[in-house]
Amino acid sequence: MYDFVIIGSGVSGGLLAHHLHNAGANCVLLESGKYFRKNTFPENEADYSAQLYWGGGMEFDEKAKMVFLRSKAVGGTSIVNQCLLDRFDTVAFNDWKENSGVDYFSEEKMAPYYEKVEKHLQIHDFNEKELNNNAKKFIAGSDKCGYKWAFLHRGQINCALDKGNDCIGCLGGCYRDSKQSSLVAYIQPAEKTGLKVLSEFTVENIEHKEECVIVNGIKNGTQESVTAKKIILASGSLGSTAILLRSGFKKSLPMLGKGFSSHPQFMSFGIYDEPIDAHKGAFQTVASKDPSFRTKGFKLENVFASPISIAMLFDIYGPTHQQMMKKFRNLGCIEVAVRDEPVGEISVDRKGKLIIKKELTGQDKKRRDDGLEAVKNIMMKSGAKEVFRSGFYFGLHLMGGSSIGTGANNSVVNPEFQLHGFKNIFIADSSIFPTAPGINPSLTIMALSEKLSEQLLKK
Numbered sequence: 001m002y003d004f005v006i007i008g009s010g011v012s013g014g015l016l017a018h019h020l021h022n023a024g025a026n027c028v029l030l031e032s033g034k035y036f037r038k039n040t041f042p043e044n045e046a047d048y049s050a051q052l053y054w055g056g057g058m059e060f061d062e063k064a065k066m067v068f069l070r071s072k073a074v075g076g077t078s079i080v081n082q083c084l085l086d087r088f089d090t091v092a093f094n095d096w097k098e099n100s101g102v103d104y105f106s107e108e109k110m111a112p113y114y115e116k117v118e119k120h121l122q123i124h125d126f127n128e129k130e131l132n133n134n135a136k137k138f139i140a141g142s143d144k145c146g147y148k149w150a151f152l153h154r155g156q157i158n159c160a161l162d163k164g165n166d167c168i169g170c171l172g173g174c175y176r177d178s179k180q181s182s183l184v185a186y187i188q189p190a191e192k193t194g195l196k197v198l199s200e201f202t203v204e205n206i207e208h209k210e211e212c213v214i215v216n217g218i219k220n221g222t223q224e225s226v227t228a229k230k231i232i233l234a235s236g237s238l239g240s241t242a243i244l245l246r247s248g249f250k251k252s253l254p255m256l257g258k259g260f261s262s263h264p265q266f267m268s269f270g271i272y273d274e275p276i277d278a279h280k281g282a283f284q285t286v287a288s289k290d291p292s293f294r295t296k297g298f299k300l301e302n303v304f305a306s307p308i309s310i311a312m313l314f315d316i317y318g319p320t321h322q323q324m325m326k327k328f329r330n331l332g333c334i335e336v337a338v339r340d341e342p343v344g345e346i347s348v349d350r351k352g353k354l355i356i357k358k359e360l361t362g363q364d365k366k367r368r369d370d371g372l373e374a375v376k377n378i379m380m381k382s383g384a385k386e387v388f389r390s391g392f393y394f395g396l397h398l399m400g401g402s403s404i405g406t407g408a409n410n411s412v413v414n415p416e417f418q419l420h421g422f423k424n425i426f427i428a429d430s431s432i433f434p435t436a437p438g439i440n441p442s443l444t445i446m447a448l449s450e451k452l453s454e455q456l457l458k459k
């Protein structure tokens, strides 16, 4: 029997497996996705969408309006994410404290855990020299409109921008091991000293016993089970919640599946006369930092994507679509990310398949529209001839479903990260978020996982 089975190898699972293994615990890390390394990541966008994402990057809400993106690979969504790392502010923590009743949600009390992560990772602050033309347009337009902006912080070692490297490629896995994914920062180092990683092991359900937990799943087409004294669910908002739902926990935990949010993102494209080449260099280096935007519940980031994704964002067809794609090099792009209300709901059907309910509320739509207005102002002031708003929207920050709180009547996990009433089942991943913070979530997922790791190791 293992001391710990960790289910999911993403932002939370990689860190926990690393720390528990290094402390001498007998651990196994289970992951549904394949094991890719820097020299085996799929080579092009079509292949990486198909191989690195759940549903080939095509997981929709039940009304097929919103797309949700999450990765299925050893390293989890940290393999495809931008690794932008931000601490939460007072606004986010006060909201969490109010909604969950958990008293350690404050900048001060979470600081030691943030520090541990920041010390372990290599974090780079972007600077003037690294701006591409898309970022320069973002800054020029923001300055003219009087909107405040700031450089982003990213987990990376050396992206070789000076040698002409384009970071957009690392949306399909970093071929330099520069991006500080869970794979690079935690899993590979722990594997060197014997951490056991079982990839392509999809967990179907868990069975709780007084002294152990049995984890049932499929590996290589056959049913397999592993048993541990304690298990940690680290399968992300959709994954961890779905495993608990499939295991029948909804009966004792009525809040299971509720409180899902996703920072809905809306992209706008500015069409400029001159080439912008938004895909070149470090393609995401600055974001809005305007206090009025924070109050209004949205943020703006200069961003871009690979050609297939950009093509899919244009909800126009035939020759009009072709004309637009011909302007690819002349497009600037800014996204609005909305701090949405946590009214989404995750459930599973009789076959265990995910059903995601996610409607935009009146408040979400107001925040979106305020953000889109600010983007239009920035683009027009920076010389765009036209602004095209994509009608599609998507969620990259999937949060909630197994939220943290002080009682089973309003939450799923207690402040010690245990499932209410089940002392040997733990979660510290994005599923425990009580509400949407409106800030990049990864650093806080890692800080919460540090806190859980410290607690488990003390015991």
Ligand SMILES: Cc1cc2nc3c(=O)[nH]c(=O)nc-3n(C[C@H](O)[C@H](O)[C@H](O)COP(=O)(O)OP(=O)(O)OC[C@H]3O[C@@H](n4cnc5c(N)ncnc54)[C@H](O)[C@@H]3O)c2cc1C
Pocket: 007, 008, 009, 010, 011, 012, 013, 030, 031, 032, 033, 069, 070, 071, 072, 073, 074, 075, 076, 077, 078, 080, 081, 082, 083, 084, 085, 086, 201, 202, 203, 204, 234, 235, 236, 237, 239, 240, 243, 396, 397, 398, 429, 430, 431, 440, 441, 442, 443, 445
């Ligand atoms: C394109 C993109 C860019 C992003 N950029 C940023 C960014 O710059 N900064 C930031 O903070 N956040 C970013 N995010 C979001 C961030 O990556 C996620 O919020 C974060 O990874 C969630 O961490 P997690 O540990 O909860 O889950 P994940 O990292 O998603 O890990 C969950 C793992 O569990 C596995 N799993 C799920 N179900 C099962 C099962 N049944 N059996 C076995 N394994 C299972 C999954 O395959 C996955 O590997 C981005 C996301 C995307 C998609």
